[in-house]
Amino acid sequence: MPLASDARVAVCGPASWNHLILLDRLPEPVPHMQFALGDLRTLGGTSAGKGLHLADLGVDVTLHALLGADDDGRRVSAALAAAGVRVEAYPSERTERHANLMTAAGERVSLYLATPSAASVGTLDRVEGALADADIAVVDLSEVGVAIVRRRLTGAAGAPIGTDLHDYDGSAEFHEPFLRAADVVFMNDDATDDPWSLMQSCLDRGPRLAVCTLGARGAVALAASGERATVEAVPVDVVDTNGSGDAFFAGFLAASLSGEDVDGCLAAGARQAVVALSSEHLHPAVAAGRVTSGLR
Numbered sequence: 001m002p003l004a005s006d007a008r009v010a011v012c013g014p015a016s017w018n019h020l021i022l023l024d025r026l027p028e029p030v031p032h033m034q035f036a037l038g039d040l041r042t043l044g045g046t047s048a049g050k051g052l053h054l055a056d057l058g059v060d061v062t063l064h065a066l067l068g069a070d071d072d073g074r075r076v077s078a079a080l081a082a083a084g085v086r087v088e089a090y091p092s093e094r095t096e097r098h099a100n101l102m103t104a105a106g107e108r109v110s111l112y113l114a115t116p117s118a119a120s121v122g123t124l125d126r127v128e129g130a131l132a133d134a135d136i137a138v139v140d141l142s143e144v145g146v147a148i149v150r151r152r153l154t155g156a157a158g159a160p161i162g163t164d165l166h167d168y169d170g171s172a173e174f175h176e177p178f179l180r181a182a183d184v185v186f187m188n189d190d191a192t193d194d195p196w197s198l199m200q201s202c203l204d205r206g207p208r209l210a211v212c213t214l215g216a217r218g219a220v221a222l223a224a225s226g227e228r229a230t231v232e233a234v235p236v237d238v239v240d241t242n243g244s245g246d247a248f249f250a251g252f253l254a255a256s257l258s259g260e261d262v263d264g265c266l267a268a269g270a271r272q273a274v275v276a277l278s279s280e281h282l283h284p285a286v287a288a289g290r291v292t293s294g295l296r
Contacts, residue, residue: 007257008060010131010159012148013047013140015065015080015087016096017072020242020280026107043079043286044098046164047140049246051085052283053272057254061085062134064127066092066116066144083285088130090144093117106215106241119144124151132158136253139163141178149181160184164249167191170201184209186249195220196228209262211269213248219269221262231266236274243282248273 051063072095199210251272
């Protein structure tokens with residue numbers, strides 16, 4: 001990715017309105033009753049999380065997302081606007097919505113209650129044009145995202161792509177076009193016991209850099225040149241793990257745009273992850289926005 005502190009970043013992917021339900025343990029797959037320790041309705045979505053943290057770090061960022069003309073869409077838009085995130089919304093029959101069953105240890109089961117309707121060709125053309133006009137394109141896992149990266153693989157021009165593969169296992173078919181279209185890929189180690197091998201398998205498909213977060217053990221990076229880098233996690237009293245990976249991604253990218261080397265970018269990512277881990281929202285700015293705008 002080019003190094004430019006004034007670079008324009010376009011983030012494409014999910015923004016949702018979520019119901020987070022805190023449990024002492026994830027439910028067993030048998031009929032039973034269980035009491036929640038607490039619950040919260042708040043902004044969600046991996047792309048919304050990246051947009052929040054990039055804006056917090058002073059990056060010129062625009063979030064491109066499918067949003068419905070419904071109450072959830074208005075809540076998402078209001079929360080992002082209150083946090084200072086510029087949003088380009090594209091029409092959908094409904095806004096994405098999840099119920100997330102969570103534990104204090106960071107375990108999660110996400111129930112998708114609503115997903116956006118399919119994007120029209122016109123919408124895809126608009127998104128593709130916006131990403132081509134940016135200096136950096138962050139394309140997250142989504143149906144719109146897969147259409148965009150497939151266009152890139154068939155010759156469409158555009159900005160260098162960074163993508164977040166999340167809990168990639170090294171073989172999931174849906175992730176493949178994102179991996180092959182990307183310049184830099186991020187992932188976590190939830191589905192692997194060998195992050196170095198997983199990152200190398202990613203680099204073998206074309207990216208120049210792979211980054212894998214390891215939760216409380218920090219993060220590692222591997223360049224196509226063979227250079228390795230590691231960082232320890234920053235100590236923090238964890239409030240909620242939602243969005244910590246997106247915060248890490250944003251911290252890493254912002255540092256890269258400021259000219260930091262890989263070690264410096266990893267350190268910046270670890271510091272920014274603390275911002276998400278210290279809040280029950282994706283970013284503390286969401287909590288502030290709920291107070292000032294009356295979001296429920």
